[in-house]
Amino acid sequence: MRAHIRDARAFWAGVIFLAFGSFVVVHAHAYSMGTATQMGPGYFPTLLGIVLLALGAISAWRGVRAGRRTIIGAWPLTPLLFVLAGVLAFAALITDWGLGPAVIALVLLGCHERLLRRPLEVAVIGAALLAMATGIFIYGIQLPIDLWPSSLW
Amino acid sequence: MEWLQNLSLGFSVAVSPLNLLYCLAGAALGTLVGVLPGIGPVTAIAMLLPLTFKMPAVGALIMLSGIYYGAHHAGSTTAIMLNMPGEPSSVVICLDGHPMARGGRAGAALCISAFGSFFAGCVSVLIIATLSPLLAQASLAFGPAEYAAMIVMALVTASVLSSNSLATTMGMTVIGLLLGCVGTDVTTGEMRFTFGFNQVADGVNFVAVAVGLFAFGEIIINLGAPERRVMPSARIASLLPTRADLGASWRPVLRGTALGAAFGILPGTGPLLSSFAAYALERRLARDPSRFGQGAIEGVAGPESANNAAALTHFIPMLTLGIPAGAAMALMLGALQIQGISPGPQVIESHPDLFWGVVASMWIGNLMLLVLNLPMVGLWIRLLMIPYRLLYPAILVFCCIGVYSVSNSAFDVVLAGIFGVVGVVFRKLDCSPAPLVLALVLAPMLEENFRRAMLISRGDPTVFVTHPVSLAILVLTVLLAAFFLRRQAADAPLASGSDHSKPAT
Numbered sequence: 001m002r003a004h005i006r007d008a009r010a011f012w013a014g015v016i017f018l019a020f021g022s023f024v025v026v027h028a029h030a031y032s033m034g035t036a037t038q039m040g041p042g043y044f045p046t047l048l049g050i051v052l053l054a055l056g057a058i059s060a061w062r063g064v065r066a067g068r069r070t071i072i073g074a075w076p077l078t079p080l081l082f083v084l085a086g087v088l089a090f091a092a093l094i095t096d097w098g099l100g101p102a103v104i105a106l107v108l109l110g111c112h113e114r115l116l117r118r119p120l121e122v123a124v125i126g127a128a129l130l131a132m133a134t135g136i137f138i139y140g141i142q143l144p145i146d147l148w149p150s151s152l153w
Numbered sequence: 154m155e156w157l158q159n160l161s162l163g164f165s166v167a168v169s170p171l172n173l174l175y176c177l178a179g180a181a182l183g184t185l186v187g188v189l190p191g192i193g194p195v196t197a198i199a200m201l202l203p204l205t206f207k208m209p210a211v212g213a214l215i216m217l218s219g220i221y222y223g224a225h226h227a228g229s230t231t232a233i234m235l236n237m238p239g240e241p242s243s244v245v246i247c248l249d250g251h252p253m254a255r256g257g258r259a260g261a262a263l264c265i266s267a268f269g270s271f272f273a274g275c276v277s278v279l280i281i282a283t284l285s286p287l288l289a290q291a292s293l294a295f296g297p298a299e300y301a302a303m304i305v306m307a308l309v310t311a312s313v314l315s316s317n318s319l320a321t322t323m324g325m326t327v328i329g330l331l332l333g334c335v336g337t338d339v340t341t342g343e344m345r346f347t348f349g350f351n352q353v354a355d356g357v358n359f360v361a362v363a364v365g366l367f368a369f370g371e372i373i374i375n376l377g378a379p380e381r382r383v384m385p386s387a388r389i390a391s392l393l394p395t396r397a398d399l400g401a402s403w404r405p406v407l408r409g410t411a412l413g414a415a416f417g418i419l420p421g422t423g424p425l426l427s428s429f430a431a432y433a434l435e436r437r438l439a440r441d442p443s444r445f446g447q448g449a450i451e452g453v454a455g456p457e458s459a460n461n462a463a464a465l466t467h468f469i470p471m472l473t474l475g476i477p478a479g480a481a482m483a484l485m486l487g488a489l490q491i492q493g494i495s496p497g498p499q500v501i502e503s504h505p506d507l508f509w510g511v512v513a514s515m516w517i518g519n520l521m522l523l524v525l526n527l528p529m530v531g532l533w534i535r536l537l538m539i540p541y542r543l544l545y546p547a548i549l550v551f552c553c554i555g556v557y558s559v560s561n562s563a564f565d566v567v568l569a570g571i572f573g574v575v576g577v578v579f580r581k582l583d584c585s586p587a588p589l590v591l592a593l594v595l596a597p598m599l600e601e602n603f604r605r606a607m608l609i610s611r612g613d614p615t616v617f618v619t620h621p622v623s624l625a626i627l628v629l630t631v632l633l634a635a636f637f638l639r640r641q642a643a644d645a646p647l648a649s650g651s652d653h654s655k656p657a658t
Contacts, residue, residue: 010318013582017324024331024346031338031345036612041338041345044600045331052327059320072581076377080577083373083549087570090553091563103550110549113376114542125543129550141207143558 007070011063017056024049082112098146099138103130156282163282163509167517172215175208176514179216180521183223187239188231188533191375191541192548194224194240194481195590196368199360200551202488203558210492211507215514217485218468222515225424225464226270226522227533229457233262234534242424242460245432249445249452256448261394265402267526269454270461273410274519277465280414281472281512289473289498297605298616300474302623304599306630307420307476312588313634321584329589332357333596340604352564359593360487361556363480365569366586368552370576372545398450405435405455412455413462419633420470420478424463431459465515472508473498476595480587483594491559 005011024045034040086109093102107126108115115122137143166172186197197220205213228240233250246266253262295303308330312322335346336356347353394402412434413427435455436445445452470476475496477483486496494504501508526533556569576586610616618624 009581009583010321013321013324013579013584016578016582017328020328020331027346031343032341036607036614039340039604039607041341041343044603045334045345048327048331048334052324052331055320055324055327059318059324062318062320070583074377075581076373076577079373079376080574083369083376084570084574086549087369087553087573088567091557091566091570094553094557094566095561095563099554102553106549106553107546110546111542125546129547132547133550133554137203137554137558141204143203143206143554144561145554145558 007066014060021052163513166510167513179219183220184227187224187227252448266457269458273458273462297602329592365572366576369573402454409455409458413459417463417466427459427463428456
């Protein structure tokens with residue numbers, strides 16, 4: 001199977017389109033289709049889902065039949081996991097814990113690769129960004145965000 | 154001469170001290186963003202969105218548009234000095250701008266590109282001022298079929314131009330349209346594809362999607378790649394171009410301006426396409442085409458003027474029809490909506506100070522860019538020395554705050570994180586995320602107009618080809634698409650020919 005895929009990027013893009021398209025077409029069944037005159041909520045998504053299926057088939061086919069061979073390079077797994085973790089930590093902390101913990105968590109996770117090698121640099125970046133964000137967003141334009149958890153005071 | 158009156162109203166708005174400050178801030182930030190390669194106008198506008206909440210609508214739009222055209226203006230600086238395009242639309246500037254710099258004529262290249270841009274800016278502002286009211290007037294006669302056709306045109310042309318493979322970019326567009334369907338159905342009020350998440354009842358927050366796909370995706374990819382050290386390889390001896398440079402470049406500037414202004418008006422096309430087309434045009438017209446690539450001043454003057462002209466006339470479809478022409482424009486439209494202004498042909502009538510103030514500020518902003526770019530070019534180049542490892546934590550923090558503040562929703566930040574991962578996957582698969590964001594914004598408009606048109610025609614889909622205006626728009630779309638696909642097909646054998654010589658393993 002693998003040996004027949006020539007343009008891996010086009011092939012896997014096509015596979016994603018096919019998967020997403022079939023999910024949409026199947027799921028849109030839950031909504032009423034209506035008629036061409038009086039379209040129900042399911043009509044437009046179903047139409048788009050079918051178009052996406054066709055595009056996915058074309059792209060996957062091109063991936064198999066492509067003239068030149070292309071491969072997908074290495075995946076940036078470590079930065080992906082840490083940046084995602086940082087953003088999720090920010091989301092988890094911002095409402096109840098405030099801007100301070102959220103920014104600190106985001107910077108610590110975002111700068112994972114030098115946390116142990118250059119702890120001072122990370123600390124300075126974190127402090128500077130927190131000071132800037134506090135100055136601009138809390139004191140400057142007064143967004144309704146706490147700096148620290150309000151129960152502390 | 155009604156537009157002269159209107160322009161003077163615009164200038165009276167734009168020269169208020171506060172608005173001048175916003176204009177300067179936008180132009181300076183745009184220049185910064187244009188110079189730094191890891192961050193584009195979409196990310197910058199998303200980061201600054203919360204700052205605009207407390208600003209008056211005019212000031213907000215003045216600043217955000219300054220970022221947009223400032224970035225397009227400044228992308229050429231790094232292209233000339235470092236052979237590193239700050240923005241995709243300045244890729245062609247590298248071809249001749251950098252050889253000029255290596256030949257010791259960096260100053261002349263910078264100067265010609267700055268003045269070419271400024272001239273193109275002046276002309277484009279006049280074009281916007283004359284054409285927008287006419288177009289807004291004409292668009293009052295547009296029915297749902299015409300609007301649907303316009304939106305399809307924006308989506309198709311944006312897809313055709315985005316990348317090499319039409320199937321994948323069209324696929325991205327359709328995925329964007331499907332994401333735009335999430336939320337409450339306009340006609341029936343039924344929830345679609347929400348899967349129990351009430352946070353998306355009003356639709357997926359496109360600021361979150363844009364930040365995820367562009368900012369986070371870009372950061373993750375950059376962190377996975379080895380860090381690049383940039384060193385300026387050219388010095389600026391003198392900023393003044395020679396008499397021969399001026400003589401060789403005034404015609405390309407005129408041609409580039411005309412080309413860029415024309416392409417910019419069409420939704421979906423824009424700066425990237427215009428600069429490439431202008432370069433091709435100059436090379437074809439040149440008496441000695443072999444000079445191109447060796448440091449021909451025409452190869453800088455033409456594309457750079459076209460780039461800036463298109464960046465400005467790109468505002469016409471957004472300001473008059475409410476159809477954003479690209480991802481960055483879509484974010485500006487979002488900023489307007491947050492301010493309670495619903496974009497469309499009525500904006501010119503109902504908010505003349507907003508429309509004309511922004512148009513006038515574009516001229517002022519272009520003047521500021523001239524000052525920001527020429528005497529201060531050394532400063533911007535030095536900013537490039539900021540290592541990426543100090544820069545990206547700031548982008549992360551400000552993007553997270555920006556996404557959160559749109560509706561004080563932590564859910565949106567999670568969404569941005571997820572789309573960051575999606576963005577990495579798409580980038581690795583060579584799928585450009587820009588059509589997706591544009592489609593996401595346009596989806597509700599497209600669906601509503603499509604359904605209304607079909608309702609009026611009693612379910613007859615030929616309504617889109619029997620209405621003359623809608624037919625004309627669709628024919629133009631097909632022609633544009635066919636033209637660019639043929640160009641790509643003509644270029645393809647050149648690109649793949651070399652690969653065929655290698656044994657396929």
